[in-house]
Amino acid sequence: MKRLLCVLLLLLPAAAWAAERPLVVDKARSWIDVVVKATVDSFTGSLADYDAKLVIDDATGRIMATEVRFNFLDVKTGKDKRDAKMHVWQDTPKHPTGAFVLRELETTPEGGRIARGHLEFHGVRRELVFPVVVTRDQRLYAIDGEAVIDTRDYGLPIIRMMALLKVDPLVRVRFHLQAELANP
Numbered sequence: 001m002k003r004l005l006c007v008l009l010l011l012l013p014a015a016a017w018a019a020e021r022p023l024v025v026d027k028a029r030s031w032i033d034v035v036v037k038a039t040v041d042s043f044t045g046s047l048a049d050y051d052a053k054l055v056i057d058d059a060t061g062r063i064m065a066t067e068v069r070f071n072f073l074d075v076k077t078g079k080d081k082r083d084a085k086m087h088v089w090q091d092t093p094k095h096p097t098g099a100f101v102l103r104e105l106e107t108t109p110e111g112g113r114i115a116r117g118h119l120e121f122h123g124v125r126r127e128l129v130f131p132v133v134v135t136r137d138q139r140l141y142a143i144d145g146e147a148v149i150d151t152r153d154y155g156l157p158i159i160r161m162m163a164l165l166k167v168d169p170l171v172r173v174r175f176h177l178q179a180e181l182a183n184p
Contacts, residue, residue: 020058020064021184023054023179025052030176031175032047032070032174033047033175034075034173035173036171038166038168039165043077043079044077046075046077047070048074048075048076051068052177053066053068054066062105063141066100066105068099069097069099070098071096071097072090072098095123097120098119098121100117100118100119101118104117113131113132113133114132119147119149122155124155126153126154130148132145133145139180141180142176142177142179143177144177145174145175146172146173149173150169
């Protein structure tokens with residue numbers, strides 16, 4: 001019994017070394033886009049700025065936590081008038097921020113990855129599940145994914161103009177986050 005206790009005490013410092021470590025996102029090589037389909041004038045909006053926090057298990061290199069927070073004013077579509085209308089529709093003054101928080105990164109039997117978490121958007125929080133690809137090369141990580149979001153699930157109306165023109169409430173959020181291990 002004493003030997004078992006000694007072995008456990010010797011392993012305790014090793015377990016303390018296995019800690020979580022942040023990844024530093026390279027925003028120059030990363031992007032988050034929102035693809036919107038419409039009867040006329042489909043477009044892609046880009047999230048110009050965001051705060052991404054990614055944490056890995058230092059021992060395994062596995063992503064343990066991800067949180068991406070953003071301001072809706074930072075979504076740019078390339079047309080100022082369209083951006084202004086988007087902020088009226090989304091009621092940006094009342095709901096200025098959004099966030100995705102990862103709850104679990106699951107490995108499928110086929111070896112793929114599924115992200116499970118929640119998206120906070122327009123004052124509503126909903127579960128979100130989507131496939132991701134995580135690539136690692138020593139200290140560098142690339143995380144790619146795409147999720148389809150139904151804006152009606154977040155209390156937003158379908159945009160219609162002149163009875164014939166409509167914006168599809170299903171939008172695709174595509175992203176590529178490139179990050180490097182923070183120095184210890």
